[in-house]
Amino acid sequence: MRLEGVGLRYGWRGPWVVRDVDLELPTGRLIRVQGANGCGKSTLLRVVAGAARPDRGRVLGRPARTAYVPERFPPALPFGALEYLRLMGRVHGLSDVEAERRGARLLARFGAEEHTGRPLARLSKGTCQKVAVVQALLAEPELLVLDEAWTGLDADSRVALDEEVERRVAEGATVVYVDHDPARLAERTDLRWTVDGGTVAVTREVVGAPVRIDCTGLTGGVAELSALPGVRAVGVLADGGVRLETDEAHSDAVLRALLAEPGAHVRRVSGGQR
Numbered sequence: 001m002r003l004e005g006v007g008l009r010y011g012w013r014g015p016w017v018v019r020d021v022d023l024e025l026p027t028g029r030l031i032r033v034q035g036a037n038g039c040g041k042s043t044l045l046r047v048v049a050g051a052a053r054p055d056r057g058r059v060l061g062r063p064a065r066t067a068y069v070p071e072r073f074p075p076a077l078p079f080g081a082l083e084y085l086r087l088m089g090r091v092h093g094l095s096d097v098e099a100e101r102r103g104a105r106l107l108a109r110f111g112a113e114e115h116t117g118r119p120l121a122r123l124s125k126g127t128c129q130k131v132a133v134v135q136a137l138l139a140e141p142e143l144l145v146l147d148e149a150w151t152g153l154d155a156d157s158r159v160a161l162d163e164e165v166e167r168r169v170a171e172g173a174t175v176v177y178v179d180h181d182p183a184r185l186a187e188r189t190d191l192r193w194t195v196d197g198g199t200v201a202v203t204r205e206v207v208g209a210p211v212r213i214d215c216t217g218l219t220g221g222v223a224e225l226s227a228l229p230g231v232r233a234v235g236v237l238a239d240g241g242v243r244l245e246t247d248e249a250h251s252d253a254v255l256r257a258l259l260a261e262p263g264a265h266v267r268r269v270s271g272g273q274r
């Protein structure tokens, strides 16, 4: 996906909040958007997510499965949490049964399982934010746009969201996020977009692209695999296999450690270099 010459302003005489922006969004990358208050981060995220149309330029190749957590989630909707998730599931092409199943699992993941039937308008701010996060994770998006999605979440849920983001990036999703905590996912961030005066400067965080190792038959859990030196992320693939992401300097050692396990089978090694 990419943005070409994108410009946006509020009102036809307003100043350009974003102007002449050209950006690439590589797949399987975590992109942090940063800059001072009011510089246009949320505006840029809305364009990326498709929630705002640029006045100039174009957005090419936005994935069909794109999900977005806006900075302000409208809580005054006349639905219960699970009913709302069912409706959002329909938007993403999920059956009601599947949306409810995934929604209930994700609400539990964020410690909000007892609020499934409560109208959104009567939920606490933090619980409402959990519903906003869950609706975005529901459809396993290929592009996930998070505008301060961690704000208002309790400590366990912030960790859960970090993990959900890391897993999706390891599985090939692109995640674009704004967060006021500079430590948020700092180790995992691939690119930084710094917004200033309507333009965006791009910096690469990682010298080499991660090496991805897909394997089956491992007995170790995610925590154990994550502890291997150089491993940056561990994700469970749809077919039950495991994908590890490591930097290139450690990839041989990680492969050796995996192959030393009885029953382990390395199916595919990809990525590396940039």
Ligand SMILES: Nc1ncnc2c1ncn2[C@@H]1O[C@H](COP(=O)(O)OP(=O)(O)OP(=O)(O)O)[C@@H](O)[C@H]1O
Residues within 6 Å of the ligand: 010, 017, 035, 036, 037, 038, 039, 040, 041, 042, 043, 044
């Ligand atoms: N709906 C709107 N109508 C008019 N102006 C707007 C609107 N939304 C944002 N702006 C203006 O556009 C500029 C960029 O706002 P934006 O919310 O994108 O910044 P931000 O970097 O996300 O800010 P913050 O860090 O405070 O969340 C600001 O000057 C803001 O006042």
